[in-house]
Amino acid sequence: MAKELIMTGCRAAAEGAKAAEVEVICSFPIRPYTAIMMELAKMVADGELNAEFIHGEGEHAQLSVVLGAAASGARAYTGSSGVGVTYAMEIYSPMAGGRYPAQMAIADRTLDPPGDFGSEHTDAMCTRDQGWLLGWADSPQEVYDNTLINYRVGEDHRVMLPQMVCQEGYFVSHIPDKVILGDQSQVKKFLPPYRPIGPLSTTKPVSHGPQIRPDQGAPMDAMRAAVFLDVPKVIEEATADFNRIFGRNYDPFVDQYKLADAEIAFFVMGAHANTCRKAVDRLRKQGVKAGMARLRWVRPWPTHQLANALGHVKAIGVVETSTSYGGAMRGGNLIHELRASLYDLDQRPLVTSFMAGLGGETIWPADFDYMAKVLTEMVKEKKTKRYVYWIGM
Amino acid sequence: MAKVHEITVWARGVIMDKEGRDVINIFAEAAKMEGKHVQAFDNYEDLPDRVLVTVRKYVRLSDEEIEHKYVYGNDQPEVVVVIEATIVKGIDVLLGMKKGGTLIINTNRSIDSMLKFIPNANLLATIATVDADGITGVRTIDFSGSEGGVDTSGIGKGIAAPIVGAMAKVTGMIKKENLAKVVSDVSGMERGYKEVKIKKLG
Amino acid sequence: MQAFNYKFQQLEPLKSFKRVPVPEMYVPGHRTCAGCGPALNYRLVAKAAGKETIFIGPTGCMYVANSSYLCTPYAVSWIHAQITNGGAVASGIEAAFKVAARKGRNTGVFPNIIVMAGDGGSVDIGLQAMSGMMYRNHKVLFICYDNESYANTGIQTSPTTPYGAKTTFTPPGKEIPEGKVLFPKDPPQLVIGGHPAVKYVATTTIAHPLDLMNKVRKALSQPGPTFLHMLATCPKGWLFPEHLTKEMARLAVETGMWTLYEWENGTYKYTNVPKKYKPVNEYMKHQGRFAHLKPEHIAKMQAFVDEKIKNVKQAIAVAAPVPTARQKA
């Protein structure tokens, strides 16, 4: 029986992993994701989950352990935050290129220096070009759901890629909210067992990852790129199945809120969407035709879906929660790809970006009001005056 | 564009890697003195070299700037130099050569006995042998210059000297006097120049 | 963790060359040097382990030279690991096979899981992963095939490169005449010193094939992590003629540069201890990497080795072991 509980994003992630019956788990402590592993450790200790719980000697080892486990046919699970995510950097490409569909839970944390527990998307965003599936949840409920959806998509034989299931540290990972946990019969219906391709075995011996010549490198890259042409379809199928089986209502790629007739729109990712929705409601009451688009997947990037959802809007404010120092817009990462996605439209929306929610800072309702003011002026003047606004600076 | 002369040198990994590299460096260095645009480099795919594996080294000479200088292999060598004679038995060293090319082999065996191992010798206008091991008997084994490192052991002390001497004589591409300014073992180079055996074919 | 009886393998010792398993598990057709010590090492290990085996190959010569261009010489399953993470990848594999056994997905014998790491992949950049694996009590045999340098990248110094050796990172020069000035790490002592889960550690060389294979089989018959340190001489990196590959390993033992021992549950057992050690120069003089050394440097090396040998003499030196098979559980 599905049951409704109040829990944090960390607990929700652990519940998702438990529902997926993960078999090899590798931990290393770093706040704030640590709680996920604390929950799983207890589940294993209590015999609720038949899994190997391995204490990795660092994030690099965590990724390496799950790589080996996935290569041997086990459903594997790990996670990290902040500098832990970047410490493991070497292993992201081998995992994706070797097509090992393990999952990594991220509760975002700002990168050093100096130490800062606050959430910021920069940690996981650093890995976005390594060939993983990557996306953000906006609530503990979506964390649970995404855990299952990601395993389903990642382990699909048309995909076979590792997945990064992200949630913001603290905002989602530590603030409890309502979560409906699926019944195990629903989970079984949605998520088939992991079927590895060419796993390490003593009966059918294989070689994983022999060296290639430079002229074999380009085909390797092309084939890795080609997978991403098929991923969107698999995501659509999986989301539709998930919605049907679990009674949810996700848009596969872009969570759209009052966008249909919007003149200005916020482009957000993660939990700040919750504040943003309320801001949209309030602005609407004041007569401002505001809307919101929330990105669910950064990889694969939903280019056409975004053009469809946002093409009619007059001005878009990208709420950036990651940094791209010296980047084209001198702000965050999302604006680059959003602008590129809209480039071929006949009538391009004006696009600027707002650096907000960095270092764990809350984005306040008033901040959205300020952004709306900037966007409304842009509409009035029919031009983008600045690429980037640093909120409060 | 001026013609680019491509010379490919074949050696064996580790035990003759340094000698092979010396050959290309000496040859290119001497050609530079004559105002040529030059290039000398190892085949990158052959690295890291392993003991006895075949390795390729390249020289390019031209009167003008070399257009394809970042293409990392000689596709159409007009001169092929084989520093270890057995290589001709196991590899088509003339691959890509246009008719009328030159082959120089370090061996004390007769030219005719070597020709038996070269099924496509019809590509050659000239074949030559030089007994470099007999002349100097020295092979410098050193890995300091491989992988683009600094070569610390001098240039042309071993069998490379007679081989470049022979190359100068057979190809006529560079002057012996300039070689003498580059190689350590000048008399070895002179002997290679003098003692090389040349046979014109077809 | 739940008590579960995994079907760990028990490999009987081999009594003579004639009893050595015939099938090659590391087959010919690879790009290792002619006369490659580590390749011979790999072959003997694979032969001793047999077909129910999975190899983890961290980056190094034994990755790059062996697996060139999408073809490999491993007749058993093999996976590339980064040079950094051999121990960790092996941990994941072992864990996966344990779960599969518990869940009844895999009912066959538990595979031999062997990490074949170079010295860099073991006790330099790979040390953390190796140590983590051993601490966590995974049933993995970690082998350090020690060719005393980063050979694949063109012979750079590693923590096991001996004092006085020339490498491309320790070239001798006016200011630093001896090339390498540091003394090497001692890999088995690193393992023995701090890993209570490890009950069996041994050293061997490619010049002692039966000894090597039996140590592999004994290590694989343990229920937990084990470590073997193997001297795999390197003609390219050490600058000696390739036909002397085994000769160098033999001389290493005869001069005390290398000692053969087993460490089992806290007890040392030394073997092949020469009645009288040859001077270290008997070993060094064949190798171009030591050619630049002056007598005072060689004396320094001799003193280092003498100190090491003293420990051997203090310990009990016994005749060559016939490895005992562990009691079947």
Next chain:
Amino acid sequence: MAKELPGYGTINVPKERQVPFGAVTKAPVCTQQLFITSNWRVVRPVKDDEKCTRCLICYMSCPDACWIFKEEEDVMEWVSDFCKGCQICINECPSDALTAVPELDFPDGVVRLDKPF
């Protein structure tokens, strides 16, 4: 939408250039035929069956597994395709049964390749 947006096209890697899924290949059996190394050889070991005692030291000394004991015929067999000519076997042979002979003294016995490895 006013007009159709560009798509991603398709990526068609020619069959002969395709890399196996995840760079996972089947393990070789007995020998790796894609990697014949006979052309590495400068000399080859030639055996004197009179002197050979079948002690198997050559078999246990070869990095490339190029000595095989044929039990039925009671003879050591040399594997020409993969012998790199390192001469370890010659150095180790306790009964001087092996001699190094230049490969060029033999008309054949080397697999000729277009390109080196």
